[in-house]
Amino acid sequence: MFAAGCIGLMYGIVEKVVVFNPFSLIVNSLLPMHLLWQWNQGRHYQKYKDNKNEGKKGKAIFHLMLATLVIFLLHGSWDAALSVASYLMNEENAIVNGEMYGGIVLGVTIGLDFIYTIVTFVITIKTARKQKRESVEVSETNN
DSSP states (O other), X not given: OHHHHXXXXXXXXXXXXXXXXXXXXXXXXXSOHHHHHHHHHHHHHHHHHHHHHTTXXXXXXXXXXXXXXXXXXHHHHHHHHHHHHHHHHOTTSOOTTHHHHHHHHHHHHHHHHXXXXXXXXXXHHHHHHHHHHHHHHXXXXXX
């Protein structure tokens, strides 16, 4: 889960540099969404594998959807919201009060992503602690 997060973080940086969108690069530096999406994707993929091995098809499919489609939609929504905010705040467009609308879009997006960030960190820490406890229990049982 953590390795996938680091890969996602590097991908996010490279993606923004290649597209040359300094605005998005700054926002993504403050809110590392690619890292969080990869953590969630890895966690849900592990739950998919666990449920599949336990014969729980419904739960397995649910977590596979969360690991693929939902992350895909979140990523697309994030990029789209940043692009819309950047476009609206651009002084060259002819939209009346564009800066204000762009600021609103950016504020709402960052607010929602801040909540997503906190929730993801809490869930990730709980998952890591649970895995650590389980590995300690297994090692004690084997000794």
